[in-house]
Amino acid sequence: MLLTAYVQASKPGLLQLWIGMFGVAAPPVPQVSIDRQAAVPLDPPAFFPIRDFSVDGNGQSINHQCVLRFDVPDESRPRQIVIDAGGERFEFASTSLPKEVPTLMDGSFNILLSSCYSQPEDIDGLLGTIVSQIKVQPHLTVLAGDQVYLDLPLTQRVPDQNPDRARLLANKYYLNWLSGALRVPGLQSVLERAPVVCIPDDHEFWNNYPFAQKQLPDTWTDGSRQLLGDTARALYEDYQIGGAPGGAGGAIRLDVEPLKMLFVDMRCDRDSAFKSLMGPKAVAAMQAWEHDLVDARAAGRPVVGLLASGQALFIDPPESNWRKKTFDAEMPNYAQFDVLQATLGRLADQGVPVVYMTGDVHWGRVASGHDLQTGTALFEVIASPSRLIRTPLLDTAKEAANSVKGIFGGGNAWPRHSDPEDVPDRFGVNHRFALKQEFGRRGDQVAILSFTRVGSGVDMQVMYYGISSDKALSQSESTTRFELRAR
Incomplete structure (x- = not known):
């Protein structure tokens, strides 16, 4: 039997x-100790089969x-x-969440942000090594x-009624989590460094899910898309x-005062x-998050909203239906994006600053927005990728061209990556x-996003760490401090 674990983020x-x-059909009851003291769970253990088609000779999940x-x-x-x-x-160290953001004299509340991890490109295991060595404790x-x-490699055909093929999907989780x-x-x-919140994006399913993709034969028919989607959702x-099946499609709410945080499944x-981004559970959670922020502001308490999902907020979306379906449909392509924009607008009306966090786009960026009516701040923080997927042929050509440029002193340290896109001039309802x-x-x-209490508000600073064996490339870079104040 193999055993593993991680701490999921929950309330202080x-x-x-x-x-x-x-590797065991009848999982034994685990004995847990925390700081060398036996710990009794609040509820008896309830094990659920991991739906990866791994069974023993009697057909029992293992x-x-x-x-x-x-x-x-x-x-x-x-x-x-x-x-x-x-x-x-299995032994490891992790934390639980603090009740509140500390003042500058007492430290900071730190969030580690990571996305877009291609395990085959992490041959040397550098992501885990560098994250483990970051001195700032998240x-x-x-x-x-x-x-x-x-959905990678592209030649892989999964799943059909043959469980061996479906297990190819599950093996990617197996390699990452163990x-x-x-x-x-x-x-x-x-996963072991700090309590974890996971948000899905398209590659938890396939590129540009739920649309069919010409490079992925398993997405060409309604039946195969349904089977592939159901398998991916279960994993x-x-x-x-974790826990009982059925948890996808919602949101996770965490508060570290005065931060009120919402992590939303929009995939x-x-x-x-091009209508729905979120299911009813996520919509209800966003409404409750907004109400709590507004109520705290009305009561005169310091308050900052933190929102996270799987795609960029400040981005120009593709316009044609062909591009939206063939490449990547962005959140603004969906009618329900109006709900998100309206929510952020109403929070700005109440003077509530918001930080939005995400990944997806394969570059890092911090961008600020200031409401022209109230002066309320809206920030976006992106960290992507942690290990970039390899695009066959195209990436090889980029590397070859970069090698030629390098001979003349013009090579790029990250030839397969892109520079951050410029932010649009405006965002939101009525821009x-x-x-x-x-x-x-x-x-x-x-x-690492670090938050500190300053007077009646919060300051944010973002530190980026390169994932590279080259010390010059792995050197951390910090932004200036950004003020998050109610207006």
Whole structure:
């Protein structure tokens, strides 16, 4: 049996533990200790099969997951967590969330932001190595989409009624989530660093999900798209959410005062008619988040909104139906994007500043928006990719051309990557926000967003870390401090 675990982000004073057991039909009850003290979960363990078609000779699932919750002291600090089960032991250190953002004299509340991880491109396991060595201790890790690339390689045909083919999909999660035990590159070191929130994007399914893609034969018919989509959704639920099936399509709400944070799934319930980005659960969560922000502002309390999803906010979308379906439909291509814009507009009317976090676009950028009516701030922070996928032929040609340029001193350190796109001039209903690019970074990267209490508001600073064996490229870069103040 193989055993693994990570801490899922939850409210302060609660430690929520995802546990995976692999290779056993009847998972044993795990014994958990926290800081060398036996810990009793709030509810008895309830294991659910990981829906990866892995079964024994009797047709019983041999891979399982469960989520256990524990009361812990209401303080944020590294905790030593040990899990014993079936003669196996898994040990790691993680934290729980603090109640509030500290003042500058007491430190900062730190969020590790990462997205777009192509495991085959992380041959040397650098992502885990560098994340483990970042001196700033994150209190929260946000994996903002494309934690796996289920649609690569392009020649892979999965799934059909043959379970062996469907297991090819599941193996990508298996390698990432158990990379430490398997001694392969993967996400396990990232998952262990701090409590984790996972948001899906298209490659949790396939490129530009839910649209058919000419390079992916499994998406050409309604039946094969449904089968592939159902399989991908099940794996996302089992690994990235955990617990009983059915958790996709919603949102996760966390508060670290005065930050009120919402992490929204805008992919799993997206339709192919350019209408719906979110399902009813996500819409209800966004409405509740808005109401809480407005109520706190009306009561005179400091308040800042933090919103995260899987695609960029400040971006010019493709206009033709052909481009939207063939390449990448962006959030503004959907009618329901009006709901998001209207929400941000109403928050600006109330003077509530908001930070939006995401990945997806394969470059890093910080951009600011200022409402022309109220002066309220709206920031976007992007960190992408952590390890860039390889595009056959095209990337080889880029590298060859860069080698030629390098002979004459004109080569690029990241030949396969793109520079950040310029932000549009305006955003929002009636173009009410004026936008400005504050920072940009090319290459494989992760970011740490640090928040500190200053007077009646919060300051934010973003530190980017390159994922490279070249020390010059892995050197951290910091933005200036940005003020988040109610207006």
